Amino acid sequence: MKYAYYPGCSLRGTGRAYEESLLPVFKALGVEWQEIEDWNCCGATAYMAVDEVKSCVLAARNLAIAEKAGYSDIVAPCSACYLVLNKARHYVEESKAIANTVRRALKTANLTYNCKVKVRHPLDVLVNDVGLDRIKKRVTRPLRELKVVPYYGCQIVRPYSTFDDQANPTAMDRLLNALGAELVYYPLKTRCCGGSLTGTLPEPGLLCTYILLKEAIKRQADVMSTCCSLCQFNLDAYRDKIAAKWEPVEIPVVFFSQLMGLAFGLPAEQIGLQRGFAPMKPLPAPGVAA
Amino acid sequence: MDNNNEIRIGFYICHCGSNIAGMVDVADVAQYVEKLPGVALSRHYKYMCSDPGQELIQQDIKDHKLNRVVVASCSPLLHEHTFRQATEKGGLNPFFFHMVNIREHDSWVHTDRQAATEKAKALASAAIQRVAYHKPLEMKKVPIHPDVLVVGGGIAGIHAALTLANAGKKVYLVERDPTIGGHMARFDKTFPTLDCAACILTPKMSAVGSNPNITLWSYSEVAEVKGYVGNYKVTVRRKPRYVHEDLCVGCQECIKACVYKEPKFPDEFNEGLGKRKPIYIPFPQATPQVVLIDPETCLQLKLGKCKQTCVAACADRQAIDFHQKEELKQIDVGTIILATGFKTFDAKRLAAYGYGVHQNVYTALEVERLVNASGPTGGEVVLRDGQKPKAIGIIHCVGSRDEKTNRWCSRVCCMYSLKLAHLLKEHSDPATEIYNFYIDMRTPGKGYDEFYDKLLDEGVHFIRGRVGEVTDWAFTPEEEGKLVMRVEDTLAGYVRRIPVDMVVLATGLEPHTDAQAVRRMFNMSCGSEGFFLERHPKLAPVSTFTDGVFIAGCCQGPKDIPDTVAQAGAAAAEAMALIDKKYIEQEPNTAFVDETDCSGCKSCVPLCPYSAISFVEDKKKAVINEALCKGCGTCVAACPSGSIHQNLFEDEEIFKEIEGVLAYD
Numbered sequence: 001m002k003y004a005y006y007p008g009c010s011l012r013g014t015g016r017a018y019e020e021s022l023l024p025v026f027k028a029l030g031v032e033w034q035e036i037e038d039w040n041c042c043g044a045t046a047y048m049a050v051d052e053v054k055s056c057v058l059a060a061r062n063l064a065i066a067e068k069a070g071y072s073d074i075v076a077p078c079s080a081c082y083l084v085l086n087k088a089r090h091y092v093e094e095s096k097a098i099a100n101t102v103r104r105a106l107k108t109a110n111l112t113y114n115c116k117v118k119v120r121h122p123l124d125v126l127v128n129d130v131g132l133d134r135i136k137k138r139v140t141r142p143l144r145e146l147k148v149v150p151y152y153g154c155q156i157v158r159p160y161s162t163f164d165d166q167a168n169p170t171a172m173d174r175l176l177n178a179l180g181a182e183l184v185y186y187p188l189k190t191r192c193c194g195g196s197l198t199g200t201l202p203e204p205g206l207l208c209t210y211i212l213l214k215e216a217i218k219r220q221a222d223v224m225s226t227c228c229s230l231c232q233f234n235l236d237a238y239r240d241k242i243a244a245k246w247e248p249v250e251i252p253v254v255f256f257s258q259l260m261g262l263a264f265g266l267p268a269e270q271i272g273l274q275r276g277f278a279p280m281k282p283l284p285a286p287g288v289a290a
Numbered sequence: 291m292d293n294n295n296e297i298r299i300g301f302y303i304c305h306c307g308s309n310i311a312g313m314v315d316v317a318d319v320a321q322y323v324e325k326l327p328g329v330a331l332s333r334h335y336k337y338m339c340s341d342p343g344q345e346l347i348q349q350d351i352k353d354h355k356l357n358r359v360v361v362a363s364c365s366p367l368l369h370e371h372t373f374r375q376a377t378e379k380g381g382l383n384p385f386f387f388h389m390v391n392i393r394e395h396d397s398w399v400h401t402d403r404q405a406a407t408e409k410a411k412a413l414a415s416a417a418i419q420r421v422a423y424h425k426p427l428e429m430k431k432v433p434i435h436p437d438v439l440v441v442g443g444g445i446a447g448i449h450a451a452l453t454l455a456n457a458g459k460k461v462y463l464v465e466r467d468p469t470i471g472g473h474m475a476r477f478d479k480t481f482p483t484l485d486c487a488a489c490i491l492t493p494k495m496s497a498v499g500s501n502p503n504i505t506l507w508s509y510s511e512v513a514e515v516k517g518y519v520g521n522y523k524v525t526v527r528r529k530p531r532y533v534h535e536d537l538c539v540g541c542q543e544c545i546k547a548c549v550y551k552e553p554k555f556p557d558e559f560n561e562g563l564g565k566r567k568p569i570y571i572p573f574p575q576a577t578p579q580v581v582l583i584d585p586e587t588c589l590q591l592k593l594g595k596c597k598q599t600c601v602a603a604c605a606d607r608q609a610i611d612f613h614q615k616e617e618l619k620q621i622d623v624g625t626i627i628l629a630t631g632f633k634t635f636d637a638k639r640l641a642a643y644g645y646g647v648h649q650n651v652y653t654a655l656e657v658e659r660l661v662n663a664s665g666p667t668g669g670e671v672v673l674r675d676g677q678k679p680k681a682i683g684i685i686h687c688v689g690s691r692d693e694k695t696n697r698w699c700s701r702v703c704c705m706y707s708l709k710l711a712h713l714l715k716e717h718s719d720p721a722t723e724i725y726n727f728y729i730d731m732r733t734p735g736k737g738y739d740e741f742y743d744k745l746l747d748e749g750v751h752f753i754r755g756r757v758g759e760v761t762d763w764a765f766t767p768e769e770e771g772k773l774v775m776r777v778e779d780t781l782a783g784y785v786r787r788i789p790v791d792m793v794v795l796a797t798g799l800e801p802h803t804d805a806q807a808v809r810r811m812f813n814m815s816c817g818s819e820g821f822f823l824e825r826h827p828k829l830a831p832v833s834t835f836t837d838g839v840f841i842a843g844c845c846q847g848p849k850d851i852p853d854t855v856a857q858a859g860a861a862a863a864e865a866m867a868l869i870d871k872k873y874i875e876q877e878p879n880t881a882f883v884d885e886t887d888c889s890g891c892k893s894c895v896p897l898c899p900y901s902a903i904s905f906v907e908d909k910k911k912a913v914i915n916e917a918l919c920k921g922c923g924t925c926v927a928a929c930p931s932g933s934i935h936q937n938l939f940e941d942e943e944i945f946k947e948i949e950g951v952l953a954y955d
Contacts, residue, residue, distance in 0.1 A: 168641030187644075187761040215763055 003125065004071035004117070005033040006062055008042050008081035014237075015229025017272030018077055021257040022122055024271060028138055028264050029130050033075065036065050043088070044080040046196070052091075053098055057105040059088035063119075064111040073118045075125055077257075079155035079228035085119040086160050121156055122257065123171045123227055124163040132178040140265040142180025146283065148259065149186045149221040150176055151212065153193055153231040172227060172256055179263040184221045188212055193231040198238060209234050210242045213249035223280060224253040236277050252280040297422045298330035300356040301414065302347065304338035304363035306393055313397035315407040319362070322411050326418050330354050339369050344376040351380030358382075358421045362390035362414050383426035385878070385938065390417045416950030423943045427878040432917055434520035435624035436869050439464065441512055444472020445851060446629035446843025446858040448494050453862035455503035459869060462621055463498060464526055465508045469576035470495055472631055476559065476655060478662040480851055481709040482741035488575065488664075495577040508578055513618065515811050518900070518920060519838030520624045520874045530614040531582035532591065533569075537609035540579030544569050544610060547603030549596060555587045557666070561656045564666030569600050569610075574664065583610070625838045625865040628822065629858060630808060632844035635689025635696065635797040643685065643795055644760045648773055649674040651760060651793040654706060661713045671717045671792075679722060679791035682714055683775045685757045686728040690798030698819055700798035700848040704732045707796045708742055711750045714794075725751045725788060727777055735850065753788075755780045760793050799848035812839050821847045832861040837874070840864050879921035879938040885911050887933030894925035894934060 011019040026033055039062050041047070043055035063085060066074045076082040092099045093115050106113055126135065150172040157166045164171045169190065173183055193212060197205030213235060216224050226232045235253040242249055254276060261271030262283060273280060301323045305311035316334040324332035331354050337343050338361055350356055359377045363369060366389045374384035392410045400406040436459060440451045443465030451463045463470070474480075475495075477487035498504055507526055514525040545567055553565035559572040568588035571581045589596035590612050601610050637645035637653050645651045650673050652660070663669040673679055684707045690700040711724045731752070733739045746752070755777040764770045765787065772789035779786050801820035802808070809816050814834045815823040822841045825833035832840045840861040843854040868874065890910035895903045902918035903925060905911075914925070914934075926936045935941070 165641065185647075187759075187763045211765070 001073070001129075002032040002034060002071070003120070004066040004069065004074040005035045006039055006042075006066070006074050006076045006081060006085070007035065008039075008044075008076060008078045010078045010080070010229035010233075014233045015078060015255075017275045018229055018232070018255045018257060020270070020272035020275075021255055021261045021266075022077055024266055025257050025260045025264065026122075028266070029126075029134060031125065031130060034069075034071075036062065036069060036071075036074070039065065042076070042078075042081040042084045044084045048084060048087075053101050055084065056088040056091050056098055057102050059084050060092060060102045060106060060113045061109065061111065063088065063117050064106050064113040066117045067113060068111060071117060073120045073125075075120050075122055077122050077227075078230075079121070079153055080230060082119060082121045083155040083160070086162065089115055089117075089119060090160065119162075121163070121227070123156070123175065126260075127171045127175055128163060132174060135175065135260070136178045139179055139263045141263055141283065143176075143259060143263050143283070144180050144182070146181050146259075147184050147220060147222045148176050148181045149184045149216045149219065149224045150189055150256075151186065151193075151216075151224050151226050151231065151235075152189050153226065153228040154190055154195075155228060157190055172225060175256060176225060176259065179259060181259065181263075184216070184219045186216065186219060186221075188215055193228075193234045195230065195234070198234050202241070205234075206238055206241055206245065209238055210246050210249065213239075213242070213251055213253075214247075217249060217251050221251065223259070224251060225256045225259055226253060227256050239277060250278050252276050252278045254280065297328040297358060298354065298356050299328045299358040299360060299418055299421060300347065300350050300354065301329055301332040301418065302338055302343075302359075302361045302363075303332075303334045303392070303410070303414070304343070304361065305334065305336045306363060306397075307336070310363070310393050310397045313400060313403055313406045314392060314410045315403065316410075318407055319410045319414060323414050323418060326415060328358075328422055329418060330356055338363050339372055344372065344379075347373070347376045348380035351377070351382060356380075356382070357386060358424065359387045360390060360414070360417045360421050361387070362392045362410065362417070364393040365391050365395075384429075385427040386421070386424050388417045388421040388424065390414055412951050412954040415954040416947045419950030420943050420947040423940065423946055425937075425940075427937055429875045430878055430880070430916060431873040432520050432876055433873050434868055434871070435522070435622050436460065437462065437621070437623045438865050438869070439512075439522070439524055439621065439623040439626045440629060441626065442472070442629035442631055442843070442845070443467070443470030443498075443506075443508065444629060444631045444843060444854075445474045445491065445494075446631070446845075446854045447472070447627070448491075448498055449855050449858035450627045450629060450842055450862045450865075451504050452494060452497055452501065453859055454865065455501045457862075457866060458503065459866065460503050460505070462505045462507065462524075462526070462623065464510050464512055465506070466511050467572070468509045468531060468580075468582045469572045469578070470498060470506065470508060471573075471575075471577065473655075474851060475573065475575075476561075476658055476662075478658050478665075478713060479709060481705045482735070482737040484709070484712070492575040492577075495575065499577040499579070506578060507619070508580075509582065510619075512811065515626070515813075519836075519868070522623050522626060522838070524621050524623060524626075526619045526621065528617040528619060530585075530616055531580070532585070532588075532610065532612055532614050533581050533583060534609045534611055534614070535578060535580045537607055538580040539607065539609075540571070540581070542571060542581060543603040544581060544600035545571070547599040549589065549599050555584070560659045560666045561653070563656055563659055583612075625840070625868055626812065627840045627842060627858075627861045627865060628808070628812060628814075628845055629842045629861075630802060630805075630845040632799040632848065633802050635700075635800050637688060637795045637797050639695060640688060642759045643688065643757070643793070644762075644773075645795060648760065648762060648793070650677075650679075650773060650791060651795065654703070654710060654794055654796050657710050657714070657794050661710070661717050669717060671714060673792055677791060679718065681723045681725070681772075681788075681790040682718075682792045682794065683725045683727060683757070683760075683773075683788060683790040684711055684794040684796060685760075685775075686726065686796045687756065688795040688797045689800070691729060696798055696800060696819065698798075698848065699732065701732070702848060702850050703796040703798060704728065705735070705738055705741070705850065707794075708733075708745050708750075710794060710796075711745055712748065715748060715750065723751065723790075725753055725775075725790065727753050727755060727757045727775070729754070729756055735852070753777060753779050753781075753786070755786075764789075799844055801845070805845070812836065814839060814841075817847075821845065832857050832864055838865075838868060877921060877938075879936060880916050880919040881914050881921065881923070881926050881934050881936040882916070883912050883914055884933045884935060885909070887931050888912055889931050889933075891930060894929055897924050897928050899924065 043058035194205035194208035377387040556562035557564040557566040585591040659665040842857040842861040
């Protein structure tokens with residue numbers, strides 16, 4: 001099965017390391033994908049708050065393009081894209097009024113959207129389609145002795161928990177476990193990263209970020225693993241400000257796909273590891289494959 | 291009775307106050323029916339089921355020489371019996387009456403008055419056509435077996451069994467666990483009086499054990515139920531306890547002698563907080579006072595290798611038998627009372643409260659054992675980590691009143707949370723802070739709200755708000771090493787973080803996981819939430835839709851001990867009402883074989899679900915035992931030669947009814 005791939009803006013900007021690591025990992029596992037043509041903004045964040053329906057139209061255009069190209073699944077790695085595309089699908093299914101507006105708007109571009117394309121998160125694809133057994137087999141450099149905090153953020157489980165438990169998601173836990181990593185119990189796995197507050201109301205926003213980083217350090221983690229470009233950015237990019245306000249919080253924050261790349265033996269620079277502000281300590285010498 | 295075969299039908303349409311008349315133009319229907327062939331008179335009346343309504347029918351039968359009666363009103367389930375009686379009092383065979391349901395089937399379910407009136411006319415027309423073909427019939431009487439099966443040995447089953455046994459009835463009490471007592475036996479005190487649960491329960495338990503009218507089968511389950519009201523045939527599976535009940539005297543020498551010097555395995559009765567040996571008795575007052583062996587942990591049963599010190603200790607009583615097998619017992623009973631109880635909500639389903647993750651998060655049932663003098667800590671409140679808590683939070687409504695889990699209120703949690711707050715306070719350092727986190731306080735019961743007031747005076751804190759999370763994530767130095775309860779205090783209007791040492795989850799009540807299987811076995815219904823469904827929520831609260839099967843206690847829905855005992859008594863009384871009548875009147879709607887047409891093909895014989903059909907070899911004809919036939923109609927429909935007929939459902943009656951409803955204009 002070939003997946004439609006929707007990178008969204010962040011994977012080409014601040015979350016570049018996510019794409020740089022995810023695509024090689026897909027390749028290593030034989031997952032086929034094709035970036036959809038002429039994609040546009042998913043309609044996330046501010047726009048969703050200003051005009052929900054127009055935001056839905058934006059999202060639906062991407063889905064319609066994937067549908068037209070004959071795909072049954074579209075992979076959206078950024079949690080915000082994943083949520084908004086899912087939300088658009090729900091809104092169109094549940095509200096006739098929104099469905100009509102979307103249909104009229106898409107018609108002007110000779111597109112139709114029939115809710116046939118499923119919106120998938122890469123964690124869902126990796127754990128449920130590829131399967132942990134295949135991933136385990138591909139591991140050449142198990143992440144033994146690497147203490148990892150699995151941090152999910154809010155958007156992949158709320159409000160739609162399509163593939164994981166809302167209060168206690170475990171897909172990334174299981175995945176990291178398959179890579180041989182040591183999981184750190186982290187009760188804040190779905191707590192807010194500060195979202196866009198870090199830009200608009202820095203004080204409460206940064207407090208959220210600080211809490212997450214501090215708790216990971218307190219629990220003696222070596223690295224935090226995220227699955228959302230905004231979470232990764234918030235946790236990684238404001239360390240100076242946090243240090244000035246509270247205390248230094250030096251712990252690397254990477255995408256789960258980067259850890260997969262490491263475990264698959266891909267070179268660090270080919271999976272964007274050089275991009276983080278807090279560098280990862282070199283892994284212990286490669287062990288025997290699990 | 292039919293002079294000159296002339297059919298004279300009396301038709302009555304009931305207003306039912308405004309229940310029917312509000313949606314159906316009853317006068318118009320009466321007028322329409324009056325003109326139908328065979329109708330001698332047609333009336334509408336405010337309440338046909340009232341005494342004057344019934345007298346009207348009786349008087350009309352005499353005055354107008356009626357020989358058929360049709361009443362259009364509510365469901366036959368409610369008043370068919372009433373009107374049949376009125377018809378009989380008027381001097382007619384009660385089966386010359388027919389009922390039309392224009393309430394549940396019409397006025398209550400439609401919103402268009404015109405269309406509802408037309409539908410009432412069509413249904414009335416069908417009944418008028420059919421009733422002319424009714425034949426005189428007699429109710430049949432079937433004797434009832436006087437013995438009763440009570441399933442479940444909690445307080446409900448115990449009370450029902452004792453009530454029946456004290457009235458001289460023979461009772462089989464079947465309990466799944468090795469002892470009776472159910473949940474109540476594990477409670478420390480009972481609200482609001484703070485009676486010791488064991489002190490009031492155990493005398494009843496031993497009364498069950500010693501009552502000659504009660505056959506107690508613990509560690510047993512019902513395997514199969516056949517038959518019908520008055521004559522149930524039940525198979526009970528007796529699980530092997532590897533100890534002969536009749537030989538064991540309960541001295542417990544074998545337990546002392548077990549090769550395991552110390553108890554090693556989680557003790558079910560104490561919710562796994564204590565330990566037991568492979569050979570054990572669930573708790574000191576267990577009834578029956580018989581030990582049992584757990585095959586999962588006993589070395590002899592698991593590995594076939596043990597010194598069998600228990601057998602030596604039992605000596606010449608020889609009660610221990612490693613070769614004991616499961617046994618099936620067949621019994622005949624006339625009535626059944628189901629008191630199978632509930633299970634508590636699995637707290638692990640709510641990950642945010644950390645049960646099973648944080649060791650100092652407890653369920654309420656665990657705390658019942660923790661504060662109990664005969665519990666694993668001797669009544670001292672000592673946590674799993676060996677500490678004594680200085681602050682305790684009790685979360686109400688865990689798995690209740692929650693769209694994500696169970697929507698219903700479990701009814702007992704507010705009160706038992708208050709009780710546990712009181713007991714925890716009593717059993718801890720006086721400086722211990724206790725918080726109750728509630729949505730609403732629900733304390734409706736005799737002395738219940740007064741108990742709540744008492745707790746307020748005792749200095750227990752009450753915080754209105756549903757706890758969002760129990761976490762070991764500390765934000766301030768005071769929170770280090772504590773469990774932090776995050777909650778929106780909806781009275782104070784802000785989000786609070788309250789550090790505690792112990793969290794108690796007031797888990798709600800749920801149907802048993804196998805409630806659906808039990809429902810099917812006893813041919814009952816369940817409500818949408820999975821509790822057994824009563825026949826009528828107000829007027830038949832312990833009856834079910836299966837005659838002779840009654841329900842009591844929490845299997846019907848969450849309730850406290852007083853309500854459970856009241857229901858158990860009611861169920862026993864309902865069973866006795868049937869038994870003491872000595873027979874059951876059954877509808878004469880049975881099937882019969884017209885021997886002239888029967889070809890003896892035998893196709894009906896295996897189809898009958900009640901084994902009522904036999905084949906008479908010398909005549910080469912099928913015969914239906916009227917006492918066994920339940921009138922399901924399967925054989926009638928299946929007979930290739932059309933030689934099986936059914937009373938009240940004869941072909942001409944059915945065809946005329948169809949004609950009446952379709953040809954109505």
